Amino acid sequence: MRSLADKFLTSLQVTPLLGVLAVFFLLPIVVILAVSFWDYNEFSLLPDFVWTNYQELFSSPVTYKIYLSTFMFAGLSWLFTLLIGFTVAYYLAFHVHSKLWQTLLFLLCTIPFLTSNLIRMIAWIPVLGRHGLVNSGLQNIGLIDAPLEWLLYSDFAVVLAFVHLYTLFMVVPIFNSMMKIDRSLIEAAVDAGAGGWQVLRQIIIPLCKPGIVIGSIFVITLVMGDFVTVQTMSGGQNASVGVAMNNKRALLQYPAAAADAVVLLVVVLLIVAVLMRVVNVRKEL
Amino acid sequence: MTSKETGQDPTSGVSETETAVETGRRKFIKRGVAGAVGAAAYSGGFPMIWSQNIKNITLRQFGTGVSNINEIGQKVKEDLGFNLEMTALDTDTTAQRVVTQPKSFDIADIEYFTVKKVWGSGNLQPFDVSRLKYYDKIVGIFKDGKLTPDATLAQGTAPHTVGYTDSFDSKSFADSETNWYTLVPTIYNADTLGIRPDLIGRPIESWAELLNPEFKGKSSILNISSIGIMDAAMVCEAMGEIRYGDKGNMTKEEIDKTIAIFTEAKRNGQFRAFWKSFDESVNLMSSGEVVIQSMWSPAVAKVRSMGIPCVYQPLKEGYRSWGGGLGLSRNLSGLELDAAYEYINWYLSGWVGGLLMRQGYYSAAPETSKAFMSEDEWGYWFEGKAAKSDIIDPFGNKLESAGAVRDGGSFYDRMGKVACWNSVMDENRYMIRKWNEFVAS
Numbered sequence: 001m002r003s004l005a006d007k008f009l010t011s012l013q014v015t016p017l018l019g020v021l022a023v024f025f026l027l028p029i030v031v032i033l034a035v036s037f038w039d040y041n042e043f044s045l046l047p048d049f050v051w052t053n054y055q056e057l058f059s060s061p062v063t064y065k066i067y068l069s070t071f072m073f074a075g076l077s078w079l080f081t082l083l084i085g086f087t088v089a090y091y092l093a094f095h096v097h098s099k100l101w102q103t104l105l106f107l108l109c110t111i112p113f114l115t116s117n118l119i120r121m122i123a124w125i126p127v128l129g130r131h132g133l134v135n136s137g138l139q140n141i142g143l144i145d146a147p148l149e150w151l152l153y154s155d156f157a158v159v160l161a162f163v164h165l166y167t168l169f170m171v172v173p174i175f176n177s178m179m180k181i182d183r184s185l186i187e188a189a190v191d192a193g194a195g196g197w198q199v200l201r202q203i204i205i206p207l208c209k210p211g212i213v214i215g216s217i218f219v220i221t222l223v224m225g226d227f228v229t230v231q232t233m234s235g236g237q238n239a240s241v242g243v244a245m246n247n248k249r250a251l252l253q254y255p256a257a258a259a260d261a262v263v264l265l266v267v268v269l270l271i272v273a274v275l276m277r278v279v280n281v282r283k284e285l
Numbered sequence: 286m287t288s289k290e291t292g293q294d295p296t297s298g299v300s301e302t303e304t305a306v307e308t309g310r311r312k313f314i315k316r317g318v319a320g321a322v323g324a325a326a327y328s329g330g331f332p333m334i335w336s337q338n339i340k341n342i343t344l345r346q347f348g349t350g351v352s353n354i355n356e357i358g359q360k361v362k363e364d365l366g367f368n369l370e371m372t373a374l375d376t377d378t379t380a381q382r383v384v385t386q387p388k389s390f391d392i393a394d395i396e397y398f399t400v401k402k403v404w405g406s407g408n409l410q411p412f413d414v415s416r417l418k419y420y421d422k423i424v425g426i427f428k429d430g431k432l433t434p435d436a437t438l439a440q441g442t443a444p445h446t447v448g449y450t451d452s453f454d455s456k457s458f459a460d461s462e463t464n465w466y467t468l469v470p471t472i473y474n475a476d477t478l479g480i481r482p483d484l485i486g487r488p489i490e491s492w493a494e495l496l497n498p499e500f501k502g503k504s505s506i507l508n509i510s511s512i513g514i515m516d517a518a519m520v521c522e523a524m525g526e527i528r529y530g531d532k533g534n535m536t537k538e539e540i541d542k543t544i545a546i547f548t549e550a551k552r553n554g555q556f557r558a559f560w561k562s563f564d565e566s567v568n569l570m571s572s573g574e575v576v577i578q579s580m581w582s583p584a585v586a587k588v589r590s591m592g593i594p595c596v597y598q599p600l601k602e603g604y605r606s607w608g609g610g611l612g613l614s615r616n617l618s619g620l621e622l623d624a625a626y627e628y629i630n631w632y633l634s635g636w637v638g639g640l641l642m643r644q645g646y647y648s649a650a651p652e653t654s655k656a657f658m659s660e661d662e663w664g665y666w667f668e669g670k671a672a673k674s675d676i677i678d679p680f681g682n683k684l685e686s687a688g689a690v691r692d693g694g695s696f697y698d699r700m701g702k703v704a705c706w707n708s709v710m711d712e713n714r715y716m717i718r719k720w721n722e723f724v725a726s
Binding site: 235243244 | 377385718
């Protein structure tokens with residue numbers, strides 16, 4: 001049995017963190033939850049307990065449409081960031097043998113992050129535009145006659161920007177997992193006659209699962225909550241849950257936006273819960 | 286919010302009182318200054334010669350229109366001696382502030398359709414027209430709605446319909462001119478479509494061209510529901526698809542039909558993008574992604590100043606217009622109220638008008654601005670004459686070369702062809718929902 005003084009000391013040590021989480025995490029969520037049941041008119045929030053915000057949300061066909069397109073963006077972005085991120089991490093972990101080069105190349109991956117998210121995204125506009133680099137390049141070498149219109153202000157552009165923005169979030173945790181793999185395991189497998197494919201499938205991928213899941217959580221939650229990328233890269237022509245929420249916020253319909261936020265939070269938490277079921281991240285870290 | 290509640294002069298005894306609490310300051314001024322100095326000075330007539338205390342007055346102005354032009358604040362300090370603090374906000378926020386935080390401002394720089402929304406709150410006090418020195422110079426649009434005696438009235442929230450109230454305490458609007466102005470008009474303009482003449486290569490004469498399949502994938506509309514729906518209505522009416530009772534106050538059926546036409550066009554790939562900010566509209570146009578779109582006058586000027594041809598195309602159906610003015614907080618009284626009237630009279634006396642007109646907007650009392658513009662500037666911006674030398678905006682950027690003529694011509698040509706004013710509809714909430722569905726469709 002611990003003494004009372006010990007218990008007191010422990011709770012004292014936990015208090016600062018608890019306090020920070022309570023004020024900056026728990027409280028805002030409670031406020032959002034509460035406001036989502038309020039009523040509103042053109043100018044003010046009316047404290048109340050009404051279900052209309054949720055009723056309007058679930059009865060509108062637009063809600064389902066934007067969730068569908070948000071899932072599509074999240075799914076595609078996840079797939080491509082995973083493929084690219086895994087490949088990059090694999091190359092860094094298993095093909096680059098010098099520690100110095102590993103570090104240098106890893107730093108190279110992070111260089112784009114020295115500029116802001118927004119700038120990296122907007123930089124695609126002159127590249128993909130009707131008279132942009134890609135179109136004029138393709139036209140100059142005679143591959144196409146007319147500019148490809150779907151390059152910019154399209155779902156393609158949105159997914160491209162997401163992949164560009166978030167691949168590093170896959171690379172880092174997967175690379176980290178790979179570096180923890182005991183190399184003698186691979187040697188043993190090769191000695192026992194395993195081919196490269198078998199090593200990848202039966203040793204590396206299973207042991208990278210925690211990294212893959214952590215990276216997936218990053219990418220999926222970021223894409224699910226995004227509004228700037230979708231707005232900019234689709235030219236305002238497609239919407240995501242975040243865009244719809246931001247619209248409501250701009251029109252001062254805070255309770256409706258709060259209801260949106262609560263539903264999105266639940267959906268994202270469900271996705272994360274499923275991912276955590278696949279791999280027990282805490283156990284494997 | 287205001288960062289400096291207090292005046293500038295630390296030597297004055299008033300400052301110390303002010304720093305304590307805002308209400309303290311107001312009480313002090315009402316009791317001490319307005320009672321003694323203010324009333325005495327006021328009896329002396331106009332312009333008023335005030336004591337040192339005027340320097341301690343700070344008027345807090347917020348709004349959408351010109352509240353982001355710091356030059357106005359500096360000039361107020363120079364010419365009138367008191368401080369003007371300006372905060373720029375978006376349209377929705379200004380409406381909310383007026384209704385929910387009436388003590389957070391002295392002067393609200395808002396649009397006429399905002400006044401329609403907020404006047405009922407009683408948080409604004411009307412202007413005593415007899416105290417407006419330049420009232421007779423204000424154009425007819427802000428009086429009986431008619432620019433010229435034989436002009437026809439436009440649809441929407443026309444300024445004169447919400448410009449007057451019956452008495453100091455009335456919360457409704459008057460049908461005709463009274464002695465009580467809800468807003469003192471300051472700035473207005475006529476909006477239309479912007480086009481790239483070099484990429485279109487033929488004359489554009491109608492709003493209907495926005496949905497012409499010839500410009501498939503090359504047109505754009507602004508994604509701000511209250512204004513976008515009006516541009517959409519101008520297009521649908523020009524196409525002959527819908528006849529509106531009042532484009533500024535559509536019925537649910539009219540909203541549904543308008544949105545249906547635009548949704549179909551969107552599905553067919555008519556639009557390259559939708560824009561929300563000034564810069565987006567400039568980029569779409571200058572890059573050639575878009576050749577025809579809803580646009581604002583300064584955005585057209587910006588594209589042109591990059592050396593790219595862009596025309597603010599006058600169209601046969603007319604313009605969609607907007608107007609703004611200054612409103613007074615109900616809380617304003619005493620010396621501060623006098624200062625506010627002083628400020629507003631100064632505002633209409635020409636210097637600000639010149640500043641606005643040289644950006645392509647119009648002043649409510651255009652005649653007074655003439656003295657603050659060169660003959661060439663007046664000719665170009667107001668009379669629609671060819672520029673004799675380069676046209677420079679108030680911030681030093683060259684807008685046009687000699688020989689250029691303003692798109693749409695003179696003031697009377699442009700403001701005389703207003704088809705509809707920006708407005709707030711009775712079915713506003715329904716309209717916003719439908720507009721969001723259109724964007725997400």
